Amino acid sequence: EKCFKSALDINPNYLSALLNLGKNFHLVDRTLESIKIFEKVIEINPNCAEAYINLAKVLMIEEQYTLAKNNFEKAISIDITQDTYYNDFAIYYIKLKRYNDAITYLEKAIKLNSNSYEYLKNIGICYFNKNNFYKSIDYFKKCLSFDKTFPDIYNYLGHAFSSVNKFTDARNNFLKSIQIDPNFIFGHINLGNLLKINNKLDEAISSYEKALALDENTEFLKGVLFNTKMMVCDWNDFESKINQLKVSIQKKQQAIRPFAMLSIADNPKLNKLVAEIFSNFYFTDKNYDFKHSFNKKNTKIKIAYFSSDFNQNHPVSHLINELFENHDSKSYEIFAFSFQASSEIDVFRKKIRKFVKHFYDVEDKSDDDIVSISRKLNLDIAVDLNGHTQNARTSIFSKRVAPVQINFLGFPGTMGSNFYDYIIADKFVIPEESKVFYNEKVLYMPNSYLINPSFRKVSNNKISKKSEGLPEKSFVFCCFNNSYKILPNIHEIWSNILHQVENSVLWLADTNPVAKKNLQCQFVKKNISTDRIYFAKRLPKVEDHLERYKLADLFLDTFPFNAHTTACDALYLGLPVLTIYGKSFSSRVGLSLLKNLSLDEFITNNEKDYQEKAIYFSKNIDKLKKLKQKL
Numbered sequence: 001e002k003c004f005k006s007a008l009d010i011n012p013n014y015l016s017a018l019l020n021l022g023k024n025f026h027l028v029d030r031t032l033e034s035i036k037i038f039e040k041v042i043e044i045n046p047n048c049a050e051a052y053i054n055l056a057k058v059l060m061i062e063e064q065y066t067l068a069k070n071n072f073e074k075a076i077s078i079d080i081t082q083d084t085y086y087n088d089f090a091i092y093y094i095k096l097k098r099y100n101d102a103i104t105y106l107e108k109a110i111k112l113n114s115n116s117y118e119y120l121k122n123i124g125i126c127y128f129n130k131n132n133f134y135k136s137i138d139y140f141k142k143c144l145s146f147d148k149t150f151p152d153i154y155n156y157l158g159h160a161f162s163s164v165n166k167f168t169d170a171r172n173n174f175l176k177s178i179q180i181d182p183n184f185i186f187g188h189i190n191l192g193n194l195l196k197i198n199n200k201l202d203e204a205i206s207s208y209e210k211a212l213a214l215d216e217n218t219e220f221l222k223g224v225l226f227n228t229k230m231m232v233c234d235w236n237d238f239e240s241k242i243n244q245l246k247v248s249i250q251k252k253q254q255a256i257r258p259f260a261m262l263s264i265a266d267n268p269k270l271n272k273l274v275a276e277i278f279s280n281f282y283f284t285d286k287n288y289d290f291k292h293s294f295n296k297k298n299t300k301i302k303i304a305y306f307s308s309d310f311n312q313n314h315p316v317s318h319l320i321n322e323l324f325e326n327h328d329s330k331s332y333e334i335f336a337f338s339f340q341a342s343s344e345i346d347v348f349r350k351k352i353r354k355f356v357k358h359f360y361d362v363e364d365k366s367d368d369d370i371v372s373i374s375r376k377l378n379l380d381i382a383v384d385l386n387g388h389t390q391n392a393r394t395s396i397f398s399k400r401v402a403p404v405q406i407n408f409l410g411f412p413g414t415m416g417s418n419f420y421d422y423i424i425a426d427k428f429v430i431p432e433e434s435k436v437f438y439n440e441k442v443l444y445m446p447n448s449y450l451i452n453p454s455f456r457k458v459s460n461n462k463i464s465k466k467s468e469g470l471p472e473k474s475f476v477f478c479c480f481n482n483s484y485k486i487l488p489n490i491h492e493i494w495s496n497i498l499h500q501v502e503n504s505v506l507w508l509a510d511t512n513p514v515a516k517k518n519l520q521c522q523f524v525k526k527n528i529s530t531d532r533i534y535f536a537k538r539l540p541k542v543e544d545h546l547e548r549y550k551l552a553d554l555f556l557d558t559f560p561f562n563a564h565t566t567a568c569d570a571l572y573l574g575l576p577v578l579t580i581y582g583k584s585f586s587s588r589v590g591l592s593l594l595k596n597l598s599l600d601e602f603i604t605n606n607e608k609d610y611q612e613k614a615i616y617f618s619k620n621i622d623k624l625k626k627l628k629q630k631l
Helices: 002-010 015-027 031-044 049-061 065-078 083-095 099-112 117-129 133-144 151-163 167-180 185-197 201-214 221-231 238-250 258-262 268-283 315-319 347-355 367-377 394-398 432-437 488-500 513-525 542-551 565-572 589-596 607-619 621-630
Strands: 301-307 332-338 358-361 381-384 404-407 422-425 441-444 475-479 504-509 533-536 554-556 577-580
Touching: 002 015, 015 031, 015 049, 031 049, 049 065, 049 083, 065 083, 083 099, 083 117, 099 117, 117 133, 117 151, 133 151, 151 167, 151 185, 167 185, 185 201, 185 221, 201 221, 201 513, 221 238, 221 258, 238 268, 258 268, 268 394, 268 432, 301 367, 315 565, 332 367, 367 394, 381 394, 475 488, 475 607, 488 504, 488 513, 488 607, 513 533, 542 565, 554 607, 565 577, 565 589, 577 589, 577 607, 607 621
Parallel strands: 301 332, 301 381, 332 358, 381 404, 404 422, 422 441, 475 504, 475 554, 504 533, 554 577
Antiparallel strands: none
């Protein structure tokens, strides 16, 4: 700075010194001074392209996007031969998530300089963000022909291969990124994510732990690791880690993701704060258009359902199996947007296409593409069936796809944002006094919010206790909930119940081998023989799984994350569900179902009553039998 100013003392209009001083101010974050310098250069020489391009980049930092765009365009109009200018303008469009425009300028940059690693990487990133994964892979591979020493390009390749379900290729590329730089934290995190999705949970935990050792303040990483450990029922330092997470949340740090939070805390106030922290981190952008107006009056109300789970193997699809056929076609026009492709022979996919004339597969579409399609359709109501769950596309709702946007079914809690207008619930899951813990307004269903089909196909195969390996004369407690819902306090109650009830066994879902081993070890610590703990393996056909419920005597719910679809299945098959309810939405679903069935006998609001009722029903079979008949 001192040298440039010395040169300018000799010649105040020395352009080279002015440009360098402006760049220097830019580098040290003195952006306002930088802007004044570049404006002075333009005043001296209105045809100085370098001044316009540098001014545009500084204006981007100041979020003066319109002015930045004008200056990018001016620079390029003065000098069309500079490939760097096109790349800089593309970066502007990437910042605004306008990937098509970015690609246009990157193609021009590559035409002028086809050997640029940076340009090829940037265009690969654009295609990745447009969900055109194979094209992004092509460009990332081209980068490697110029330089194989950057870990980030292998990380991008791993992401892209993971997105097209090529596990081995994805894994190899993440490993390569770590091999090049063992301290490359995103390589460890993304390898962990890949392993977690593919149910290799012990390996995922190892990857997350390595990442955490590199930087314990990485956004949401502590929560991801904790949640993965819960999936394998690893409860070491459980209370201590929960307390650490709660302290971080109270400080408004990015500690844990909203869905993971539901299973560890019956605290709707804290759950709301977690959702708000998450939404503010990922989905708040000053460039999002919240004021898009829809002027055309539709003759029918247009309702669109958005989900990644329109397939026969997902619980959400089981619940909404009869939804679409029951809409009043005279008053409503129904649309469906699928974020995840599935086979055209998929039973649910075929059924939904039968009743929904406007079905859109948008897996390979960018967020902006989906928003554009939605707005052209002039939708009235958009229903997000994902919420904060895997493969959600929440950012499209942050940009507004409809004047009314609703959070329903997939995520039992508030989205923590201002772009969801309503949440669908009932008076049991969200009582009047709890509305304050939801950013959305509550739409109350008259009975239970949890939609259910009137018919479930159940297998005709002869499934018996013998075929499932269960003791013939045993009283069978069961819980087919996911392993991450089983907390140490619930496990302790189950152990107490088994001690009190002779000839009883506990039948759990075999979600993964590590969880199975850890649960067996935990029961042994409680002096419960592993001979009394049984695990139901995942069956290829849902109807065979449903038939198994008939072998159980009483379903033991989890807390604070109750059974949802699993409870509905059990009740449909005549198996009573013993639940504990609390304050949070996810802890009151069992309450809602049982209240609507007038089965208050199976509702408890504390661990003591839960344990005592389980023991009571196991020893009063006639009473249990009468209640089953009532059910």
